[in-house]
Amino acid sequence: MIGGFAFVIYMGHLYIWAMVVVIQIFMAKELFNLLRRASEDRRLPGFRILNWHFFFTAMLFVYGRILSQRLVNTVASDKVLYKLVSKFIKYHMVTCYFLYIAVSLVNSGSVWFILTLKKKMYKYQFSQFAWTHMILIVVFTQSAFTVANIFEGIFWFLLPASLIIINDVAAYIFGFFFGKTPLIKLLPKKTWEGFIGASVATVISAFFLANVLGHFQWLTCPRKDLSSGWLHCDPGTLFKPEEFTLPEWFPEWFSWKEISILPVQWHALCLGFFASIIAPFGGFFASGFKRAFNIKDFGDSIPGHGGITDRMDCQMVMAVLAYIYHQSFVVPQNLTLEIIIDQIMMNLSYEEQRDLYAQLGLMIAIGES
Structure with missing residues (x-):
């Protein structure tokens, strides 16, 4: 798989x-x-x-x-x-x-x-x-x-999906080795130790995983059509590294004096927080739903793992959060030339676009004169 x-x-x-x-x-x-x-x-x-x-x-x-x-x-x-x-x-x-x-x-x-x-x-x-x-x-x-x-951009799909997987695996590991305090009565095997340990691991992983994924144009470029060709684009400021000088109090044995960070890594910290604190409750809700109907799994589509729905409960919640975050804090809120052109292409006929082009040319000519 x-x-x-x-x-x-x-x-x-x-x-x-x-x-x-x-x-x-x-x-x-x-x-x-x-x-x-x-x-x-x-x-x-x-x-x-x-x-x-x-x-x-x-x-x-x-x-x-x-x-x-x-x-x-x-x-x-x-x-x-x-x-x-x-x-x-x-x-x-x-x-x-x-x-x-x-x-x-x-x-x-x-x-x-x-x-x-x-x-x-x-x-x-x-x-x-x-x-x-x-x-x-x-x-x-x-x-x-x-x-x-x-x-x-595949980045905005792959990063949130990966964080859910990381959180799920980390919760199991921390819960198995350190879990003692039950988290909720609905799921007695879930522990606070597993929840907190997975949260820390997920946020840290989000920061470094965003740096790895952010260096690939195939993952960061948006797809403007329904073709399948290779993508090339200006990565934008979010995916252009910025140099940060480390403070003087850092240990001398630490050889790096400057580190390179992609601005998108700061956004990744927020997504990591969502994936570790909010998204797991999608799984808790699904577990409560199954208990209400006295079923172990939603189906048997994946042998040994239950149904597809059992695997996608947290993913779906995270996808909504990622979209809302991206539209609210990443996408420019003001009109841009690209947005205007998209609206023209979608809402005007070919003849209307040609008329608009002619009128814009006339306006520019008058302005220059």
């Missing part, structure tokens, strides 16, 4: 996105089956197809919103494809809405659902309908942030 994950990272943004989609499908399958009753389903032919209809409609909506600009950039050189894509983006929301309503009205808030309602099955059908929508919110809301992080 580690080798496969490393290979996907090496292949790039599109392959990582595909991996996230596969993970989503497995998570949805495990959660759909959690409250499923085979005896009831046999009396409702086609009922499970409805769940997957909602799932793929949600996928079209979420990824259409996130990747629309990248899609525009990919086909910008082809006028025919550009016009088709522009139409798709323009009517994207209404398309997804009618895909949802058409099948949904039949099935309970949507057309298909309502038409399939059967006597003595109402409670089961409506509970499954509500459960399906809760799954869509949990799975897509969080994984959408993951995909957004990937296209902002």
